[in-house]
Amino acid sequence: MKPMKTSNGSFGRRKFISSFTAVAGLGMTPDLSLSAQTTQPRKAGVAAPGDNHKGACCIASANGLRATSRAMGLLGQGYDPADCIVQGVRIIEDDPNDNSVGYGGLPNEDGIVELDASVMHGPTHKSGAVASLRNIKNPAMVALEVLRRTNHCLIVGEGALKFAVRMGFKEENLLTEASRRDWVAWRASMSGIDDWLNDEQRDAPSGKIWQEPNSEPGKRASVNLQPVPYHTGTVHCSIVTSQGDISSCTSTSGLSWKIPGRVGDSPIIGAGNYCDNDIGAAGATGRGESAIVTCGAFDIVQRMAKGVSPTEACLEAIDSVVKHCLKEKRHRDPKDPSRPDFDLKFYALRKDGAFGGATLFSGGTFAVHDGQTASIVPAAYRFEKK
Ligand code: ASP
Numbered sequence: 001m002k003p004m005k006t007s008n009g010s011f012g013r014r015k016f017i018s019s020f021t022a023v024a025g026l027g028m029t030p031d032l033s034l035s036a037q038t039t040q041p042r043k044a045g046v047a048a049p050g051d052n053h054k055g056a057c058c059i060a061s062a063n064g065l066r067a068t069s070r071a072m073g074l075l076g077q078g079y080d081p082a083d084c085i086v087q088g089v090r091i092i093e094d095d096p097n098d099n100s101v102g103y104g105g106l107p108n109e110d111g112i113v114e115l116d117a118s119v120m121h122g123p124t125h126k127s128g129a130v131a132s133l134r135n136i137k138n139p140a141m142v143a144l145e146v147l148r149r150t151n152h153c154l155i156v157g158e159g160a161l162k163f164a165v166r167m168g169f170k171e172e173n174l175l176t177e178a179s180r181r182d183w184v185a186w187r188a189s190m191s192g193i194d195d196w197l198n199d200e201q202r203d204a205p206s207g208k209i210w211q212e213p214n215s216e217p218g219k220r221a222s223v224n225l226q227p228v229p230y231h232t233g234t235v236h237c238s239i240v241t242s243q244g245d246i247s248s249c250t251s252t253s254g255l256s257w258k259i260p261g262r263v264g265d266s267p268i269i270g271a272g273n274y275c276d277n278d279i280g281a282a283g284a285t286g287r288g289e290s291a292i293v294t295c296g297a298f299d300i301v302q303r304m305a306k307g308v309s310p311t312e313a314c315l316e317a318i319d320s321v322v323k324h325c326l327k328e329k330r331h332r333d334p335k336d337p338s339r340p341d342f343d344l345k346f347y348a349l350r351k352d353g354a355f356g357g358a359t360l361f362s363g364g365t366f367a368v369h370d371g372q373t374a375s376i377v378p379a380a381y382r383f384e385k386k
Contacts, residue, residue, distance in 0.1 A: 100233020105253020
């Protein structure tokens with residue numbers, strides 16, 4: 001895939017303390033031979049030049065390209081790395097057109113948007129998170145307040161909303177017209193034996209259907225609603241400074257149409273987000289339950305501590321997901337039971353600036369700002385998409 005370039009960030013390359021120095025300082029000697037072997041990911045079908053990158057760097061899920069530029073720009077202005085990524089992620093949370101995060105995120109099965117987010121700050125090894133947060137469009141900023149202003153790691157539901165309001169966040173409706181329509185279409189398509197009528201069950205109108213003046217196009221329109229299947233999406237963003245300080249953040253509206261109160265991997269430290277200032281950071285997007293039961297982000301960071309390259313650490317974590325999650329028959333692809341029927345992506349950033357990403361299926365990408373340019377790069381993968 002051709003990398004997409006954005007304008008150069010203001011942040012330049014700087015001298016960097018090697019992660020190997022730091023890892024060695026922990027008494028863990030990296031296995032350089034393994035690291036060297038694994039810079040080309042197995043079955044990846046793409047080179048992994050990120051494993052050789054050195055210096056300040058920011059990576060994100062593919063929807064977070066703008067987040068990386070913003071984060072590196074703020075880093076150049078001297079901000080704490082956690083603030084840099086949270087402000088980067090904020091751009092995606094504010095974007096009504098990204099229906100997987102923040103404002104405009106697809107709602108739960110009751111039609112209500114519930115957001116999850118976490119932030120981890122390497123220098124203090126402190127985390128903050130919120131889950132099932134309603135009516136506040138920047139959950140990552142609230143998570144950072146949990147990190148900085150409380151003795152807790154995770155606040156959920158009504159408590160999270162109360163905390164956010166107390167911290168000065170404004171309550172607002174997070175459901176955009178597009179997300180509301182998608183929810184109505186999904187709800188109407190759920191069953192032919194309830195009181196919600198799908199297109200096939202309704203009679204054709206005898207004329208035009210009234211459109212409320214000044215409404216957004218399609219508002220209240222009740223024809224031609226296409227059912228929207230379950231939908232995933234999240235933004236993850238990690239950063240390492242030229243001094244080797246790391247922070248990581250993950251923010252999401254979670255799986256669309258989820259059971260109210262369902263919490264995914266994004267606010268769970270060790271699952272959808274983790275960082276260790278001596279080693280590196282990792283995050284996940286996609287089916288969160290699979291990242292939770294495999295402790296995905298923690299697993300990747302521990303693999304990097306043993307000297308495995310970021311890309312290979314992500315691939316090994318993907319292997320662990322395949323091994324464990326295929327034990328449940330509902331996760332096996334009916335056409336090929338050796339493959340899962342869901343997708344999951346992992347991202348890794350090492351203390352020296354090396355980075356990588358891997359997905360279950362080919363075609364995945366992620367965003368990177370390497371200190372000079374923000375671009376979208378291909379991710380390694382375990383299975384060729386059929
Ligand atoms: N990981 C998120 C969750 O499970 C969703 C996603 O990334 O698509 O809540």
